[in-house]
Amino acid sequence: MDMKTLLGSRKISRQGLARRMLGIGTAVLLGSLAAGCDSGDKKGLTVGFSQIGSESGWRAAETKLARQGAEQRGITLKFSDAQQRQENQIKAVRSFIAQGVDAILLAPVVSSGWDEVLGEAKAANIPVILLDRQIDTPNVDLYLTAVTSDTIEEGRVAGRWLAGKVQGRDCRIVEIQGTVGASLVANRKKGFEEAIATAPNLHLVRTQSGEFTRAKGKEVMEGFLKAEAPGSICAVYAHNDDMMIGAIQAIKEAGLKPGTDILTVSIDGVPDIFKAMADGDANATVELAPDMAPRAYDILLAYRKDHAPPPKWVQTPSKLYEPDTAAAEYARRKDLY
Amino acid sequence: MSAFILIRLKAARPQLALLVLALLVNVFVAPGFLDLRLQDGRLFGGLIDILNRGAPVMLLAVGMAPVIATRGIDLSVGVIMAISGAVAAAGVNAGLAWPLAILAALATGLVCGLWNGLLVAVFRLQPIVATLILMVAGRGIAQLITEGRILTFTEPHLIAVAGATLAALPLPVVLALAAAGLTGLLVRTTALGLFVEAVGTNPRSSRLAGVHTSLVLGAVYVWSGLMAALAGLIATADIKGADANNAGLWLELDAILAVVIGGTSLYGGRFSIGRSVLGALVLQAMRTAILRAGLPPELNLVLMALVVAAVLTQQSPAFRPLAQSLLARFKNKEAQA
Numbered sequence: 001m002d003m004k005t006l007l008g009s010r011k012i013s014r015q016g017l018a019r020r021m022l023g024i025g026t027a028v029l030l031g032s033l034a035a036g037c038d039s040g041d042k043k044g045l046t047v048g049f050s051q052i053g054s055e056s057g058w059r060a061a062e063t064k065l066a067r068q069g070a071e072q073r074g075i076t077l078k079f080s081d082a083q084q085r086q087e088n089q090i091k092a093v094r095s096f097i098a099q100g101v102d103a104i105l106l107a108p109v110v111s112s113g114w115d116e117v118l119g120e121a122k123a124a125n126i127p128v129i130l131l132d133r134q135i136d137t138p139n140v141d142l143y144l145t146a147v148t149s150d151t152i153e154e155g156r157v158a159g160r161w162l163a164g165k166v167q168g169r170d171c172r173i174v175e176i177q178g179t180v181g182a183s184l185v186a187n188r189k190k191g192f193e194e195a196i197a198t199a200p201n202l203h204l205v206r207t208q209s210g211e212f213t214r215a216k217g218k219e220v221m222e223g224f225l226k227a228e229a230p231g232s233i234c235a236v237y238a239h240n241d242d243m244m245i246g247a248i249q250a251i252k253e254a255g256l257k258p259g260t261d262i263l264t265v266s267i268d269g270v271p272d273i274f275k276a277m278a279d280g281d282a283n284a285t286v287e288l289a290p291d292m293a294p295r296a297y298d299i300l301l302a303y304r305k306d307h308a309p310p311p312k313w314v315q316t317p318s319k320l321y322e323p324d325t326a327a328a329e330y331a332r333r334k335d336l337y
Numbered sequence: 338m339s340a341f342i343l344i345r346l347k348a349a350r351p352q353l354a355l356l357v358l359a360l361l362v363n364v365f366v367a368p369g370f371l372d373l374r375l376q377d378g379r380l381f382g383g384l385i386d387i388l389n390r391g392a393p394v395m396l397l398a399v400g401m402a403p404v405i406a407t408r409g410i411d412l413s414v415g416v417i418m419a420i421s422g423a424v425a426a427a428g429v430n431a432g433l434a435w436p437l438a439i440l441a442a443l444a445t446g447l448v449c450g451l452w453n454g455l456l457v458a459v460f461r462l463q464p465i466v467a468t469l470i471l472m473v474a475g476r477g478i479a480q481l482i483t484e485g486r487i488l489t490f491t492e493p494h495l496i497a498v499a500g501a502t503l504a505a506l507p508l509p510v511v512l513a514l515a516a517a518g519l520t521g522l523l524v525r526t527t528a529l530g531l532f533v534e535a536v537g538t539n540p541r542s543s544r545l546a547g548v549h550t551s552l553v554l555g556a557v558y559v560w561s562g563l564m565a566a567l568a569g570l571i572a573t574a575d576i577k578g579a580d581a582n583n584a585g586l587w588l589e590l591d592a593i594l595a596v597v598i599g600g601t602s603l604y605g606g607r608f609s610i611g612r613s614v615l616g617a618l619v620l621q622a623m624r625t626a627i628l629r630a631g632l633p634p635e636l637n638l639v640l641m642a643l644v645v646a647a648v649l650t651q652q653s654p655a656f657r658p659l660a661q662s663l664l665a666r667f668k669n670k671e672a673q674a
Contacts, residue, residue, distance in 0.1 A: 215580065
């Protein structure tokens with residue numbers, strides 16, 4: 001199948017665009033309306049979800065899965081998009097409390113400043129589950145559990161795969177980091193370094209920030225290819241798939257074959273990296289599973305049934321995907337993102 | 338004509354010196370940086386990389402210089418890049434022929450510029466506020482068009498905007514130089530440049546002298562919008578995808594910096610297209626050197642800030658007498674010893 005037909009299903013129709021515009025403009029309103037419409041089953045749970053926003057394809061997929069998962073379990077979901085602002089999230093949580101929801105899912109935009117509003121939820125006896133990110137608080141009783149990935153483990157999985165892939169061969173690795181200063185970046189770097197430290201044949205020779213974007217990932221990789229002796233880079237590790245997609249283009253434009261001349265491993269599992277793997281341009285990606293909300297629903301249902309508190313941190317698996325399953329995975333994901 | 342060029346070159350001595358300095362740093366960082374080779378009818382080498390990577394900011398600076406000369410500022414250019422890129426990508430993915438998609442993207446830039454021009458020239462809003470409106474709202478518009486994800490496309494002609502070769506140079510370089518040349522000719526061989534500078538120096542007296550100030554003001558914002566749309570096309574074609582969240586992010590600040598390094602005052606008045614382009618190249622040369630030096634990425638922004646601070650203080654009128662007196666005192670001491 002060529003790219004054009006693949007993309008065909010994703011093209012934007014005029015109605016689609018108009019619907020989207022309407023959807024953003026009145027996201028909260030429509031969300032609550034929609035929730036109101038399918039609340040026919042009065043016995044089912046009602047869950048409020050305060051989402052950060054829709055800044056990336058991954059987050060849009062997380063939202064989509066939250067809606068699908070709720071529907072499958074007969075849960076009424078009240079959704080609120082905070083548009084990257086903590087005060088909107090605090091307002092949303094307060095409105096969920098006022099509406100008397102059975103539980104609240106919160107994907108916190110920042111890590112601090114939640115004690116007061118979560119205290120209110122606790123006083124109202126509404127369990128809160130954190131999604132995708134942790135918060136800083138001296139009082140961990142304020143939330144039931146946090147469902148997130150282990151970002152250090154993601155780096156380790158990538159490093160271990162590379163060590164296994166090159167076997168004993170000497171390998172000079174370049175790293176494209178995310179935005180400097182993010183804890184996620186420090187962790188993905190740390191985990192990868194841990195995993196390759198055990199293999200003396202793996203050398204991390206250069207590291208530079210690609211700011212999580214395709215354009216910067218491409219520019220940084222161009223720099224690496226120029227700065228290192230021709231043919232001396234054996235593998236590239238990128239903290240997200242988008243930067244790797246940019247890097248793959250840079251490798252191609254330098255006349256090399258990504259996936260063969262230079263091995264690639266990155267993190268996230270967005271559809272386009274599966275497409276690249278299916279085309280033979282990439283070798284591996286570590287998935288950051290977007291199905292955080294369905295996991296939270298299951299924890300919640302189990303907790304309501306047997307009242308045993310779940311562990312404070314539930315880690316989502318960091319699964320590594322290789323080209324053998326890429327075409328199928330791409331087909332499975334392309335409509336999700 | 339040659340005398341004309343000589344005078345221009347003389348005026349641009351500080352910027353040229355800076356560029357040479359920045360290039361020397363590159364040579365120091367990566368020996369063989371200045372090597373040029375011709376392969377498959379295209380030039381390759383460090384200098385070409387700087388021109389190619391610097392092309393978007395060069396274009397933005399070409400549009401920004403006249404705006405700043407009218408005592409204005411255009412904060413929306415980075416966002417216009419994102420919108421026009423999104424329009425082009427969505428266009429080809431919806432089956433629009435590539436020339437139409439490119440025209441639509443350029444028209445988008447014109448409309449954005451017209452909006453800014455209307456607010457500044459007709460409604461007399463302060464430029465920083467007027468263009469801030471689009472800067473804040475524009476990314477949302479771009480996200481609506483891309484539905485919040487990176488819109489990948491495979492249309493070869495659109496990709497060629499960044500990938501094609503013309504006269505042995507990458508097409509973005511040719512486009513940027515052509516735009517700079519055309520703008521330079523427009524403002525220097527006609528009275529337009531004089532009008533722009535008059536409006537910036539003293540709007541009231543230039544109006545009384547018969548200059549149609551609103552028209553001049555409106556026109557510079559429209560031109561800036563058009564240049565930004567072209568830059569957006571290049572940035573989008575470069576990564577074969579429209580990234581609404583990141584395309585052109587913060588580049589308005591780079592463009593302003595380039596114009597200021599080019600010796601144009603933010604208080605309006607005299608400006609130079611050529612020197613603004615040199616300013617953009619100085620920035621890109623420094624960035625390339627930092628990316629290739631193999632330093633920790635945490636230092637990227639610090640180094641860039643130090644360089645810019647040094648460049649701008651050196652240009653400050655208050656700094657020169659101070660430096661000269663310090664130098665004289667130092668020489669006196671030496672003579673005494």
